[in-house]
Amino acid sequence: MTESGTAKRRSLSVICSKGSFDMAYPGLILANAARMAGVDARLFFTFWGLDIVNKKKVDHLHLNLVGNPSAPIPAMIAGLPGVEALATVQMRKEMERLDIPPIKEFIEMLDDAGADLYGCQMAMDMFRLTRDDLLPQVKDVITAMDFMDLSEGAQIVFV
């Protein structure tokens, strides 16, 4: 029994592969919940998920409405210029009301909580990004195989 009440030391690996505003949060929230409960947590940002830790993009992620069957407005309208941006502003306000931090602050919080953040080497090469393009909280840029090695014994969640 560990001090936090689980039978054995648990460990969570989250793979964040999407860069829309609404798909950035689930992975971050899961990793944070893990740390609060005494579970080790690490995140692997790959493909569009790299936008979540990209200095230039992190504050400008957009809600994804087009092709999203849960979108509250018809796809025809959702596709008009500015509509997604407007919806994102609305959602940000709602999140602020619930005291859910903006993504950049969330990343800082995860780092403070002891979660490890990694960028995906292949996606970095594909998008022509360097280490300097990423937020300072990203611990390292590694390959998928490295991440598998780090995840030995962990539960893996793909977002």
Added chain:
Amino acid sequence: MSLESVQRDAEGYLANREDWSKELAQEIAAQLGVSLTDEHWRVVNAARTIEEESGSSPGLRKISKRSETPIKSIYQLFPDGPAKLVAKIAGIPKPKSCL
């Protein structure tokens, strides 16, 4: 009330909040491997106050703001699962918040 005579649920949260006392909190903390300093108390007291006011057991973000203790320090004070440890020591239910 001593640790042996109070009721706790299967996960170790206090069953009756009236049973809580500072002495009991110290005993629970010791059992969880935490020795309470003033800094710990500031966090524990903030959690108790928020729970009393709102009726809901807070997550770390609220506790951090209320106690003016950075998240990072809370993880240092309560290393292994701070949200759970603080609630257990504070004698309040398991947190309902994900943040």
